[in-house]
Amino acid sequence: MDDQNRNLILATALSFLVILVWFLLFPPPEPQTDPNAAAIVETQAGSAETGMALLPPAATGDPAALAEVEAADPAAEAPRVRIETPELEGSISLIGGRIDDLSLRGYFETLEEGSPIVRLLSPVGSDEPYYALYGWAPGGDLGFEDVPGANTEWALESGETLTPETPITLVWDNGAGLIFRRTIAVDANFMFTVTQSVENTGATAARLAPYGIVARHGLPDDLQNFFILHEGVVRKVDGQLDEIAYDDIPDLDFVQREGAAAEVVEVQSDGWIGFTDKYWMTTLIPGADQPFTSVTKYVASADIYQTEARLPAMTVEAGQSAEVTTQLFAGAKEWETIRNYQDLAGIDRFLDSIDWGWFYFITKPMFWLLHNLNVLIGNMGLAIIALTVIIKAALFPLAYKSYASMARMRELQPQMEKIKERVGDDRQKMQVEMMELYKREKVNPASGCLPILLQIPIFFSLYKVIFVTLELRHAPFFGWLNDLSAPDPSSIINLFGLLPWAAPEPNSLLALIFIGVLPILLGISMWLQQKLNPQPTDPTQAAIFAWLPWVFMFMLGSFASGLLVYWIANNTITFIQQYIIMKRHGYTPDLFGNIRSSFKRKKPQGK
Template sequence: MDDQNKNLILATVLSFVVILVWFVMFPPPEPAPQDPNAAVTETDGTVPLAPSATAPAATGTADTGSAATETVAADAPRIDIDTDRLSGSISLLGGRIDDLKLNDYRETIDEDSPIVSFFSPSGEPSAYYALYGWAPGAGLTHDLVPGANTQWSLGAGDTLTVATPVTLEWNNGAGLTFRRTISIDENYMFSVEQSVENNGAGNVSLAPYGILARHGEPQDLKNFFILHEGLVAMADGELTEADYDDMTDYPFNQREGARAEVTQVNETGWIGFTDHYWMATLIPETGSPFKSVAKFDERRDIYQTEAVMPTLTVAQGTTAATTSRLFAGAKEWATIREYQNEGDVQGFLDSIDWGWFFFLTKPMFALLHYLNGIIGNMGWAIIGLTIAIKIIVFPLAYKSYASMAKMKELQPQMEALKEAAGDDKQKMQKGMMELYKKEKVNPASGCLPILIQIPIFFSLYKVIFVTLELRHAPWLGWITDLSAPDPSSILNLFGLLPFATPDPNSIIAIISLGILPILLGISMWLQQKLNPAPTDPTQQMIFAWMPWVFMFMLGSFASGLVLYWITNNVITFTQQYLIMRTHGYKPDVFGNIRSSFKRKSKTDAK
């Protein structure tokens, strides 16, 4: 290598080292953090932010939770909400919808039980409310736009009803007049129109937003694996669910000032919080982009969802307005379905937690709802649904029942093979396989009804546990709530003795069987007598105990689910009995039962 090439390589290496040292010692300034999901950017590259529901009062946003501020919030003037289904009030402090009761629902089945309280003001336990405002853009500050502590005045209307909306007004003293018109339909949907009139000296830019704020986790949080409670959101057809624990694990978002996840919604979406039976959801206009934010303020233990609409530039002498909706109420299937189909809230039915087997739970509940509409009683509707399911799966079960009948006929030959083989299990298995092949019997086909039953059972369990329509729904007699366990108890002879039933959460409640669980055990035991007994003694013992184990296991389950299982067992027993007779086998069920008792008596005597 000549000296010229050596010098070139040396110069290149030295230049690289110099550049590297320069960048280490004098790094370029980092660009300001930008949110790639921001809906609209200003000319200076910044994006207006919806203030936190817990921002300091001095900024024009919400209170800090101090005692003084809470007193002011409690004493603020209010506008009554009065519809057939909702009652409550709107605070003129921030224009918050923070007092809401669901008139059609009570805490318990007692007629004197309090009406369900949904929203509650800041300062009360588990405060939960909706608030709206404007995030300042270029040339504006927080004190020039309305926030959570803005003192609004009443512009029009004095009570919010289905027929009479109300309008709030606020003038910022710098040429901008803000108005908020709130209306409500006959169910649970609020419409909120926010407008700003610019009579100032120049153009202004600002972004309207809606916030749902929840102080701490709900007091009645179930934390049950089959039920989702927490964040629920739809973004351009994609559903997102997050538990409250998941929200506390969000990464800290410097821009939002809290643990947060931000999603840019391009056309359609909504975001809110779902409880077991109730839900609050922010719903921007369909076809309009918005920024969807799920946030947890760990300093004040507040969960928050936001819908930040696109920034509006309002010229001098003009007015700009935007409208969004707020669903706040019960998760009634028919009502939510109507909002989805007629109100253009896409994917709204998915706010109900249908689970992994949604392809079964959705049509299953639709049929249950239809039958309940015809019959007028959810208990009889469950029985009707069970009959419909059995009719649908009957072609699959028929072959299994026929195979069971054939297996019953082969029982004497199987017993003979067992005696001939003695302790030689290999010889026994070989003889059984030859017998099955000769008689063209598949012993595994008897498992088909059970395999079919598992997803159906789980799906119906999901439907009964999750859907509101089963809550406090009576059937007959002592079953006054199909979503709760059977209230009767064998411990007080089903009410004949003057003793109260044990607390459902106590250990003794395990043996406090009601009438329905006992009927379930008996129905499973009778059905078992139609099936061929296993040849292995251990398996025989397991199968013998199975009905009674299930009786105790399902004793604490919802009455509606136990009712389904009993009905299913009775229908299965009837179908199997008749099919066996049509194939030449006449099952002597009660004879088998008497034989079982005789064998047990002889064993006890020995």
């Protein structure tokens, strides 16, 4: 079992090495933007008569009810309504009533002084068009010219600036008996409430269906394209959370037409759909009991990714009116904010829009604890160290047995060496005699495996928390460590800031070689911890394990500094625990030379 324990550690090390080599040989591709995608290519939400996904007339044979609309690029000088909230600033275009200009006041692109705030939504004609659009799909005798769409010129009926205290109302009269209004409200965080209404002043009934769209032209420039992180569509369908990566959207099963693909899912209640990035999200949220059609779409000819919430068709009788209210989340994926929307506003499983990963049953409570420790302490780096102490305390009963077993194994090292000398290369005989030795000395080498097995999912879970959650972005620790979500910015190449030249760019090849303070401390802490473990009897294995701390030092140097803070703290606490336990069992290792195998057994008391 001693070999199994070493093989487990070796397999973990090799896994990290494979990931590192893959990252170096196959870096994330630069996003490609279609130069011909300047105009919106928008398919209207659907048929109000059938609720079907909108297809070209040739596919349906019903051009009266189903048609395709291409929306022109809105004029740059289109009238706009300002958005001013404690968290948001931007504007709404009166062409189409688009929410297409939105920035996050509390978040900056970089830590440099004068850095612009993060821009989430941008209009068509910008470098990265990304916007929310609402409208109505016609049914019955109505045509697309009778309902508001992407190019409708709305008028501002009430309100001047959209704030949490002052909603705005847009109005459009189609001139044929239908008056459409759109009231937009926003709270103090990131949630918009959009109420679409129609008043029928004509002589006949009108049938039509409301919809909401979030469209993104091309892939985002800051796409991480990393296997541990989901980026793309996130949606909830009748209690089931689904994720579709950007790479998978063009391959969706339901093909609408040449060059376009879509997936259409009917949702009975408690659903939502949108796009999620690493830290930001834009999501359409119908009412809790509102059935709707959830659509994910890609138009290859214009390189547009699109999500839609198509609500059921309604018939508005003459002299009557109807309205429907939906919500739009557009902002930062703050854990506490999203939790409040879930728990207080009733948005089912909204907290799962944060990518908690496979070990969500560990990552979610782990982040809850980390968040509260940060609130209590006021420093995320110290909160990570406190979390490490709590985790080590919880695992200490198992660790105690493991370290005691390791101490006994170290005592048996001379006898194991004698067995190896006696049996030579006969591995089968050596294993038999080793097992007899363990049985005779009442040593269970398997007891050292469980703490390691438990720490592997904990490590990956914490890595997920640090990599994904917004709360660690730009979170300072001490001194030069001003962003725990980024690699250690110090470097050997400039003697950690003492020399006048700059350190290598993060994630560059030079940065992997000329590492900083935290990776060096990590290597030292791993080396010290390794000195307390039983040494392999095989010389090749012993040589490999001797190099592992220094290999890890370079492999993990480009990881988030918050993760290195955790691992250094974890290794340090582990070393202290193991050293004290070994001392209590009568064994004192020599850390700065060859560990002597002549440990003395503690004499029984009274002798």
